[in-house]
Amino acid sequence: xxxxxxxxxxxxxxxxxxxxxxxxxxxxxxxxxxxxxxxxxxxxxxxxxxxxxxxxxxxxxxxxxxxxxxxxxxxxxxxxxxxxxxxxxxxxxxxxxxxxxxxxxxxxxxxxxxxxxxxxxxxxxxxxxxxxxxxxxxxxxxxxxxxxxxxxxxxxxxxxxxxxxxxxxxxxxxxxxxxxxxxxxxxxxxxxxxxxxxxxxxxxxxxxxxxxxxxxxxxxxxxxxxxxxxxxxxxxxxxxxxxxxxxxxxxxxxxxxxxxxxxxxxxxxxxxxxxxxxxxxxxxxxxxxxxxxxxxxxxxxxxxxxxxxxxxxxxxxxxxxxxxxxxxxxxxxxxxxxxxxxxxxxxxxxxxxxxxxxxxxxxxxxxxxxxxxxxxxxxxxxxxxxxxxxxxxxxxxxxxxxxxxxxxxxxxxxxxxxxxxxxxxxxxxxxxxxxxxxxxxxxxxxxxxxxxxxxxxxxxxxxxxxxxxxxxxxxxxxxxxxxxxxxxxxxxxxxxxxxxxxxxxxxxxxxxxxxxxxxxxxxxxxxxxxxxxxxxxxxxxxxxxxxxxxxxxxxxxxxxxxxxxxxxxxxx
Amino acid sequence: xxxxxxxxxxxxxxxxxxxxxxxxxxxxxxxxxxxxxxxxxxxxxxxxxxxxxxxxxxxxxxxxxxxxxxxxxxxxxxxxxxxxxxxxxxxxxxxxxxxxxxxxxxxxxxxxxxxxxxxxxxxxxxxxxxxxxxxxxxxxxxxxxxxxxxxxxxxxxxxxxxxxxxxxxxxxxxxxxxxxxxxxxxxxxxxxxxxxxxxxxxxxxxxxxxxxxxxxxxxxxxxxxxxxxxxxxxxxxxxxxxxxx
Numbered sequence: 001x002x003x004x005x006x007x008x009x010x011x012x013x014x015x016x017x018x019x020x021x022x023x024x025x026x027x028x029x030x031x032x033x034x035x036x037x038x039x040x041x042x043x044x045x046x047x048x049x050x051x052x053x054x055x056x057x058x059x060x061x062x063x064x065x066x067x068x069x070x071x072x073x074x075x076x077x078x079x080x081x082x083x084x085x086x087x088x089x090x091x092x093x094x095x096x097x098x099x100x101x102x103x104x105x106x107x108x109x110x111x112x113x114x115x116x117x118x119x120x121x122x123x124x125x126x127x128x129x130x131x132x133x134x135x136x137x138x139x140x141x142x143x144x145x146x147x148x149x150x151x152x153x154x155x156x157x158x159x160x161x162x163x164x165x166x167x168x169x170x171x172x173x174x175x176x177x178x179x180x181x182x183x184x185x186x187x188x189x190x191x192x193x194x195x196x197x198x199x200x201x202x203x204x205x206x207x208x209x210x211x212x213x214x215x216x217x218x219x220x221x222x223x224x225x226x227x228x229x230x231x232x233x234x235x236x237x238x239x240x241x242x243x244x245x246x247x248x249x250x251x252x253x254x255x256x257x258x259x260x261x262x263x264x265x266x267x268x269x270x271x272x273x274x275x276x277x278x279x280x281x282x283x284x285x286x287x288x289x290x291x292x293x294x295x296x297x298x299x300x301x302x303x304x305x306x307x308x309x310x311x312x313x314x315x316x317x318x319x320x321x322x323x324x325x326x327x328x329x330x331x332x333x334x335x336x337x338x339x340x341x342x343x344x345x346x347x348x349x350x351x352x353x354x355x356x357x358x359x360x361x362x363x364x365x366x367x368x369x370x371x372x373x374x375x376x377x378x379x380x381x382x383x384x385x386x387x388x389x390x391x392x393x394x395x396x397x398x399x400x401x402x403x404x405x406x407x408x409x410x411x412x413x414x415x416x417x418x419x420x421x422x423x424x425x426x427x428x429x430x431x432x433x434x435x436x437x438x439x440x441x442x443x444x445x446x447x448x449x450x451x452x453x454x455x456x457x458x459x460x461x462x463x464x465x466x467x468x469x470x471x472x473x474x475x476x477x478x479x480x481x482x483x484x485x486x487x488x489x490x491x492x493x494x495x496x497x498x499x500x501x502x503x504x505x506x507x508x509x510x511x512x513x514x515x516x517x518x519x520x521x522x523x524x525x526x527x528x529x530x531x532x533x534x535x536x537x538x539x540x541x542x543x544x545x546x547x548x549x550x551x552x553x554x555x556x557x558x559x560x561x562x563x564x565x566x567x568x569x570x571x572x
Numbered sequence: 573x574x575x576x577x578x579x580x581x582x583x584x585x586x587x588x589x590x591x592x593x594x595x596x597x598x599x600x601x602x603x604x605x606x607x608x609x610x611x612x613x614x615x616x617x618x619x620x621x622x623x624x625x626x627x628x629x630x631x632x633x634x635x636x637x638x639x640x641x642x643x644x645x646x647x648x649x650x651x652x653x654x655x656x657x658x659x660x661x662x663x664x665x666x667x668x669x670x671x672x673x674x675x676x677x678x679x680x681x682x683x684x685x686x687x688x689x690x691x692x693x694x695x696x697x698x699x700x701x702x703x704x705x706x707x708x709x710x711x712x713x714x715x716x717x718x719x720x721x722x723x724x725x726x727x728x729x730x731x732x733x734x735x736x737x738x739x740x741x742x743x744x745x746x747x748x749x750x751x752x753x754x755x756x757x758x759x760x761x762x763x764x765x766x767x768x769x770x771x772x773x774x775x776x777x778x779x780x781x782x783x784x785x786x787x788x789x790x791x792x793x794x795x796x797x798x799x800x801x802x803x804x805x806x807x808x809x810x811x812x813x814x815x816x817x
Binding site for chain 2: 041042043044045046047049050100103104105106108110111113114115116118133134136139140143144147148150151181210211212243244245246247250251325328329332333334440441442443446484485486487489490491492493494496
């Protein structure tokens, strides 16, 4: 094997170089582990760069009444109480420390009058809580982490895609990957693997997500025997661009509403008064997305099928200062000057609350040696994520995953690699080259996106989802028979053929989980079951690989301690 | 719907040629959309780098009609109608395949730069006016368009002696950070070769983030180098002090 494949060995292999992966790598390096970071893209291009609004952390720099308890309460309420309470508690308690640390590593946040980190309002947060850098907070975070990691000395394997996790007698042992540039395979042997691969948005056509978001981490973990959880909870961000067609789905940051942006329908009505008169535009994302969708569906949408979002009542200089990339995005891509007139916005597939099931303290999955953090992991956000809680999630649980992965690596012996698993992964990855006259993988992808958009979108019914399962089975068959042309050298058609499998696995998991959850909760809205069901409010859906079929069962949420119940009971 | 003709470079480091593709045009379409159409319908193996498609990641740089641009921000309706649109890889970096180039040199340069080093005893209280200037440099999305147009690299191949505008911007972001205590002027002079820049501002012109690379980063850094290494008064004082000690 060693002759046949380029092989690298690390204590900790981190898959994904976004905020969670980099933070995990930094922590594991700090523990003295040898760390490899594998990334599908170049370093510094991860989806985290697109995070705009800020990092939620109860620093209480602007609103002195804030603290971890209100942050915990907001997160649980936003997640409709389906969150893993321990993760929500750790997240609220540790986020301020993680932000301060980031500042001490060189991140430059916007400042308060008295020289501290400035915080802004955001949907679902009781206090002004989001530490931010204009509307490019994610870029600041990525650069800061990237530079620190590079300086500490991790090995980065850029433009390298994992196709299979390797196991050794029930524990994770490494991964098989290929270099995008050459198409050659590479084997990673590792005592611990951290999945920080982000979400699954590319299974929908209207999405704010980049090409990388194909659910690889979740699908790889599932194939290797780890459990997935809460897969029915897919967040549609209320404000994506809707016009022109080429830009459909590109994110319009929630910071526009955080800074005072107002939503109106075609008739000029401020329609959030009807859906959430208390929080209005700063209601949670699930509520605002459904409200816009309903306005459009009932004939009160804008010319291009969205709602108007207006910030032009604020001084032009203020808008340009606080929302510079939104100003440029609309000016350059839509010919709209947002300091003078409204934007047209509508829901866009944005974030996956579900993912790899992990243990709260260590971020370890049900497969020993496999850890997960950030969007790839489930639990923190429950049925709906609050804006700003993603970047803090990356820092808090990225760090925890890195720490636990390094400790795990100290405790276990080097794994053995199984030649047969590697061989099987290799043949499967190359299948599309060996098949003649099959379909273009991009055609299968387009049809998958149509199925998910029309049948497993914002509003769901039993009938639609049963149909979706039939369609997904046909698509799985088609995906197994695609053909690719050209060589293995940087061949996007081939990459798509491989990623299709991940997208189909997670799409099936989403649909199966959504079909059985006969209630509406957070981001999961059933037309046939419009109300929350008290019994479902106590249960998580768990997905696992049951032979060649997808297993699904319910597990009762862990019991919350009385102290935390007390925090939730306070009416604030 | 009208069709546009794209002439896209197809090939590797060993050579290649422009290949024509006809692509249907939709309102507001950008060049990256056209490249995606080609991948999806005509040539699935066309190699293109991209990530966010929203001007925030800096991955999709190419030379469109001879001009270095982010293809995700280059609208088809802003280009001359009824003429083929040429899309070529960045010239300054070696081609890997089609529009994908080998930009690894940039990552090597980056490693030479000493990291953010907090001043001893910093209290971490500083103000918006302290960060306004530095935040400009930190907007950089590493699209490497500035590196691509810089003649020190593009025409004179000074990869060994020169860092390029991107890394002057990065050094400026560190040097002018209100809490940073390290000095990188010697590095600028000796390893990043800032003296080779003759401030023609080509980099500033192509920056999609509108960073005033030349005026706000390079010139102030050149001044720091001059103050430290070439100021005659300082030089004399140093000589005397050096002799005394």
